[in-house]
Each structure stands twice: as C-alpha cells, then as structure tokens.
Amino acid sequence: MVEIEYAEHGTRNRGALGTRLVAAISYTVAAACLLPMVAVILAAITGGTDTVSHLLETVLPGYALTTAVLVVLVAAGTFSIGVGAAWLVTMARFPGVRFLEIALVLPLAFPAYVLAYAYTFILDHPGIVQSTLRNITGWGPRDYWFPEIRSTEGAAVMLILVLYPYVYLLARAAFLQQSATAFLAARALGNGPWSAFWRVSLPMARPAIAGGVLLAVMETIADFGTVAYFGVQTFATGIYTSWFSMADRAAAAQLALCLLAFALVMAVAERTQRGKAKYYQAGKNSRAQATTRLRGWPAAAAIVLCATPVVFGFLLPVFILVLMGLESEQNLFTTRYAGFIRNSLILAGTAAVITVSAAVSIGFFQRLRPGRGSAIAGYLARLGYAVPGGVIAVGLIVPFAGFDNALDGWMRKTFDISTGLLVTGSIWLLVAAYMVRFLAAALSAYEGGQSTVHANMDAAARSLGQTPLGTLRRVHLPILTPSLLTALLIVFVDVMKELPATLIMRPFNFDTLAVQAYRLASDERLEGAAVPSLVILAVGLLPVILICRQVGRR
Template sequence: MSNTQRLHHSRRLSALAWLVAALCILPMAAVAIAALGGGGETLRALAGSVLPRYAGTTAFLVLVVAIGTGVIGTATAWLVTATRFPGRRILEIALALPLTYPAYVLAYAYTDLLDHPGLVQSTLRDLTGWGPRDYWFPEIRSLGGAAAMLIFVLYPYVYLLARAAFLRQSATAYIAARTLGLGPWGAFFRVSVPVARPAIAGGVLLAMMETLADYGTVAYFGVQTFATGIYVSWFGLFDRAAAAQLALCLLVVALALATLERHQRQNQRHHDAGRRFERMEPVTLRGRAAAGAIIACSLPVFFGFLLPSGILIALASDTSQILFSPRYLGFLQHSLTLASIAALLTVGAAIAMGFNARIFPSRAAKTGLRIAGIGYAVPGGVIAVGLLFPFAAFDNALDRVMEAQFGIDTGLLITGSIWLMIAAYMVRFMAVALNTYESGLATVNPNMDAVARTLGYGPTPMLRRIHVPILQPAILTALLIVFVDVMKELPATLILRPFNYDTLAVQAHRLASDERLAEAAVPSLVIGAVGLLPVALLCWSIGRETRRRS
C-alpha cells in the first residue's frame, strides 16, 4: 500500500474516532451550557428547597452501597480464593449471578414479599393475631430498602475484581506475615487486603457510579435523589433549567468518581508479584468454619438471585399477562431492536477507536479514547437531557427553515425517533465496549501488525483479516454485554422514547408504579433471562480458570 493510501486510511479512521468522541462529549457539554445559561434564580430556588435533600439522600445511598458492596464482595472473594469448603466451586460461580437483574427488578420482587399485604407480614399477622398497628416492621419502600436492593445486585463488581486480585497475589508476603505471628485474619487485613486495595476500590467505585445512575429503584421506593429530581423537573414540572442544573450537579460527582476509578485501575499495574511467584495454597475449612463460609457465600446468592427469581416466577404464574401476546411481542421487539442496533453500532465504533489508537498511536488518539470512556460514569438521565437540548434545537430550527422556504413541516426528525435513544446508549456504554475490546487487543502481538504491513496489508484489510478473527471472542463478549445493558437501561429510555414505543423495562416500570406487581413480573423475568447470557459466559470463564488453577 502506498503512503498516500495509508495516509487516507489514517485520516478516515481518525475522523471516525473523533466523531464518536464528539458524540460522547456532546451531552455533557450541552448540560453544562444549559445549566449555566439557566440563570441564578433557578439554582437559588433549588438550593433553598430540594437540592439539600437530593444531595443528602444521594450521598447517604452511595456511602451505604459502597460499604455494603465492599464488605460482601471482598469477604466472599477471599473465602472462595483462599479457603476450601464444601460447595466452594458452585458458589464461586453463583456469586456472579445477581448481575443478572437490575436493581429495580429486585425492588418489585421484595416489595411483593415484604410490604404490608405481602407474604411475610400477612403470615406474621395470621400467626400472632396482631392488627396492622400492633407491631413494627422495617419499611422496604425506604432509603435503606433502596440501598439493600443496590447492594444485592452490585456487590459482584467488587467480588469479581477482588477475586482476580487475590488470585494474582503471591503467597510469599502472606506466609511471611504468618511466620511473624499474625493469625489468618490478621494476615488478611494487614497483607492481602492492602495489596488488593486498588482492585477493591475500583469495584466499589463502579458500584458507586451505578448507584448514582440508578433511577428505577429510587423512583419506585419514593426516594428523592438527583436521578429522580432530574426526571421530575423535566416531565413533572416542565422546568428544563432546573433539570439541567440538577444534571450538572450529578455530572460533576459522576466524573469525579470516574477519575478516581481510572486512577485505581492504573494503580493495579504496580502490584506485581515480581520474579518469585508462589501461588497461595487454599486452607481447608472444617466444622463450624466451613459452615460459616458456606453461609457467608450463600446468603448473597440467595437474596440477590434465588429468592427474587422465585418471587417473580410465582407472581408471573398468577397473572393473566401473556408474554407471547401481540402487545408483549411489541415490547419485546422494541427492546431487541434497540439493543441489537445499539450493540452493533457501539462495538463497531469501539473497534474503530481502539484500532485507530493502536495503528496510529498519538496523544490525540489516546485523548479520544479517554473522552469516549467518560460516558459510563454519566447517568442515563443526564445523557438523555444533554442530548435533548442540542437535537431539539436542531429539529426546531430545521422545521422553521423548511416551513418558511418550502412549506414542509418536518416535525421532530431526530428527537422523535429511536436514533436519539441509540445515540444515548452509545454514549452510556461505549466504555464497556472499549474496555472489553482493548483487553482482547492487548493479547495480539504487535509483531503481527508489522508482518501484515510487510505483506502489503493496509489498516482496513489488517483489521478485517487479522484482528477481527483473532479478537472474535472479545468482540462477541462486548456485543453481548452492551446488548444486555441496553435491555436493562431505564432512565434514558423513559426520557427519550418516541410516543407509543415502550420497551420491556418501561413496561415493567409502568406496571410496578401502578402497584401491579404480578403483571410487572413478566417483563422483569424476560429482562433477567436475557441478563443470564453474559453472566453464563462469565461463569463459564470463571469455571475454566478454576479448573486450570486446580
């Protein structure tokens, strides 16, 4: 290939990469501009009314979820890695299963179980003869209930990262600590946890970002956070300035957490075992110790997956909602269409950006990757509001021009279509696709690229004939993860969906908001069943690694 052709390919790839980066930064810039242009009166009114409450509940929720996921994820990861007990191999895989459900689905299931008319309180009243005011029972529809739901589904982030960090640790430091008189728990807290701290902190920060982004759980439980405030300001009060300013507050916090998470991820590279690596031999537990380990690892799986699945199945069996009715097939078709298109476009854009940074490495290419990866830290509601501002202005301007010049009413070409939703999904989940693709790309020897160049391959043939076949597992994994994340995404879908274009997530949210939990169980189960696909893939890789380690 000539230098002119190579330069042409370079410019084309770079242009595509920067186009994707521009799309990812657009909603954040639009939110900032709209918030700063909204005037100080709206901000002062918010500061004197709802802003302190939003800030307080959001901070408390994030803090509780951080502590809960950190403790459960780290403890279970250590138990399945450093000890042996009956059922360890099953639990090692099952501990990832709560990732199947979004938190709002668990909220629907536990409300049916624990609310006043639910099975638990009804049984309690039948057994004791108490009336409704004769006893106290914890309220599931509360800030604490929302935190519990989020902890149940988000602790696997910490578990998976901590488990990988514990597996990479050398036993040398741990054995030295034991010989110096520390017991198993002392060596765990003084040696193992500090070495794995970057991975644990990275998982906790991911859980915190997901907590900030959650809307379905807090909205259903009536908890007032920044996420619910944005939606209420936009659709309830029709105050776009207030929605933009609340979105900007949430954006600042989310970007701060994203910066911390990136810093922690980079720090993981500085804890290698060195030349002498001695794998830690698991300790065999017996008696009470083994029973304690089984209980500690089983409870998160039970409360995060088994119990809500059983509740949803029981609810779905007692409802007249039929999954294969024309109405539900429409919801399913909308969900699958959005998820499929968004997954293909997002992963395709991630491949283009990652490949461009590899073949034509430069500071600009790396900057584009970092910009594109910011979206995962930004809640879906913020992205939706940020995209509505510029594209609604474009639609209105185009309609005025076409009406004045040609007498044609164009309507809402972009904001009234599914393409703005897909753009929001791309911004939100680009980081997931990039990280998955780059992790696979790191296994491709750079010498293969050099050999391909000597054989006359340009960038596009090299990508098509060499990289894509080699990276097929990583690409398929990225497609699957983005597909499922789009199926579960709620706030962006609620804000951006066209009229009469509902998805399974929207239908589940609507039915649950109307207290029709039995009907909401049907779409919730479908969302969970689709979520089993990436979790099954993850469990298969965990099982393969476990067999190799054993």
C-alpha cells in the same frame, strides 16, 4: 518496475485514505460522547439563577443528602460482601465452595429495579410476610414494627445485592494473583490469619477492590428504576420529575449538572487510584496461596456467609418472580408483548452493533496512530460510563430539540412546510445515547482482545501490501471475533436493562420490556411487572454465564 511503483503508490494512497477515515470516525465518536456533557453545562448555565435558587431552597439539599447516604451504604455493603466472599472462596475449602464461587456472580444478572419489584411483593404491608405475621399473631397494622422496604435503606439493600459481584470478581482475581510468601511471612512473625489478612492481603488487593467499589458507586448514582419505585428522592429521580412533571428543562439540566459533577469526581478518583497502583511479579520463589480446610462450625459459617447473598440476590427473587408471573394476567405471546420484545431487540441489537463498531474504530485508531490525538479520543469515549443515563438523555435532547425547532421554523417561514421533530423523536438519538453510555464497556472488551495481537502481525500485513483497513479486516477482526462477540453481548444486555434514558428519549408509542415493567410496577401491578422482568433477567443471564465459565476455569 514501473508497475510495482504504481502499485506501491496506490497502496500508499489507499492506506492514507483509510487512516484519515478511521481518524474521522474516531473524532466524530469522541465528539458525540462529549456533546451531552457540554450541552448539560450550557443549558444549566443559561437556565437562569431563579431555578437554581429555588432548587437550593427546596429539593437540592435533600437530593444531595439522600444520594450521599445511598453511596455510603452501597459502598460499605458491596465492600463487606464482595471482599469477604472473595477471601473465603479463595483461601478456604469447605463443602460447596466450588459451586458458591461461581454462584456468587449470578446476582449480576438482575437489574436492581427488578429485585425491588420482587421484594416489595413479599415484604410490603399487604405482602406475604406481613400478612402471615398478622394472621399468626392477631396483630393489627399499628401493633407491630416492620422494616420499610420502600426507603433509602431498602433501596441500598437492593443495590448492594446486585452490585457486590463487581467487588467480588475484582477482589477474587487480586487474591488469586497474590503470592503466599508475604502472607506466610506475616504468619511467621506472629500474626493470626485475620491479622495477616488485614495487614498484608487486603492492602495488596486495595487497587482492585477500590475499583470494584467505585464501579458500584457509579451504578448507584446512575440508578433510576429502584429509587423512583421506592419513592427515594435522588438526583436521578429529580431530573425525571423536573423534565416530565414540572416541564422545567432548566431545572432538569441543573440537576443533571450536579449529578454529572458527582459522577466525574468518582471517575477521576477511580482513574487516579488505578494510575497510582503498582503491580510487581512475585519472583522465582513465589508460591500459590495455601488454602485451609474448614470443618465443623467454621465450615457451616463459611457456607452461610457465602450462600446468603446468592439466596437473597438471585434464588429467592427468581422464585418470587415466577410465582408473581404465574398469578398475573400478562401473556408474553400476545401481539402487544411481541411489540415490546421486538422494540427491545431492535434497540439493543442496533445499539450493540453501532457501539462495538465505534469501539473498533477508536481502539484501532489508538493502535494505528498512537499519540495525543488518539489518546484524547479514547479518553472522551470512556467518559460515558461515568455519566448516568438521565444526564445523557438531557444532554442530547436539549441541543437536538433546539436544532429541530430552528429547522422547523425556517422551513415554515421559507417554504410553508413543517418538518416536525426529525431527530429528537427518533430511535437514532436514543441509540446514540446508548452508544455514549456503554462505549467504554465495548472498548474495554475490544482492547482486551487487541492486546493479544502482536505488532509483528501488523508489520507482516503491511509488508504484504495490506492497507490499514485491510489489516483490520483480514488480520485483526478474525482474531478478535471472541472479544467482539463478548462486547456485543455486554452492550446488548445493558441496553435491554437500561431505563432512565429509554423513559426520557423513547419515541412515542415505542415501549420496551424495561419500560413496560416500570409502568406496571408504578401502577402497583407487581404481578404483571414480573413477566417482562423475567424476560430481562433471562437475557441478562447470558453474559453472567460467560463470566461464570471464566471463573470456573480459573
């Protein structure tokens, strides 16, 4: 009996120690996610009013207007394509629908800036399209009008083509879950198919559609590569210009604060509309949505409408990039490109492991100790998805640069030793930025799997003498292996594609594939930019293939 009491006492102590450890890690991660936003706010407030006044008189109105126009165009475009395609593949049957319902997800593999490089190559003034037009007609450069690809509208089209799958996936899932009862009732009351769609099906799917559109909007305001390459002046490009070209950290922080405020408003709107959404089971007499067989010109129109975003968002850009790569002098098998690939893999792999580990800690803490503290930690961990990479970069560099400079000054004064930039110029600070940016995605994937682990499993493990960490290691993690691998893959690919934070925070002479593609495109060496872009695309296809498999099963 004494031995059993000692064993129980030891297990209880180890359990309390494990719980405190998980809590400490979770609160540390939450503080790290909050730090960039607090640092940006403090840097903007202490930057003085001269910079703010100058920004208001010069670039700030233009940045705000251009960003707002981009947001409106992308929201309208992703809504139209995503909802329209989702409704057609869900409610209609026409030749090729099984292929198209999966292929419509493929553009999600493209970073928008890679799509911009491909279309600029063929649509710009010296490109294939305009050159062929001039050769056929004999026109000179000023004898005709052609849409300008390097414009706000051009950037909006690039973003729409790669972001509409967010709306498509969520809208399709919502339409599939709807019962046909309400739709058939609307038809029985004299509404045609389109009228029943607008009055019944679309309002029922509104929360999911709104969530998809808001995700697209968040990605739009965070985009840097596309707008920078097209010369479109937004808050994202303004932050980079202020930091590097003007060497004005106060201006960069104040622009970052404006972008942060806009992003947080969008995040609050998304959380609010999701919180007000109500979902109810249809009941015993619910019926699956009946599909309509299309023939003739309606079937042809449906094929064209669904195939157009696939062709222009995936197939044509891939074909263009392959042609560009074949014409370039870039060689993936050189030592230089091996370094770019190695750097990208190191950053993506390290960030994926650390981010998923942080997500496991946060998610398990919320399950282990549900309450206000764990809820706040989880909310702060999710804030990063609403914060653009440029804002996170500024928010981390400002405080850690101050720390490095203060430490270096003290060491010089005390020991006559220079410590240099210990943190600011390191890979680890960049990895921390990735963790803050993509932790919400990893946490969502982990929590989706954790919801399948019944609470009785925890109780059974504890009754068998397992500590909380033992329960996590021996029960949760083996069951959640597929969800963890999915989270690792999502973060890995997102880091491979990430550009603004990498440009600002990367160590000296530590370039990645994304940076190399951006640099070559900025030098108008588009054929060369196609080579690293194709590698990024190939890696980006991995999670998209997983999503396509899930879509096919459903």
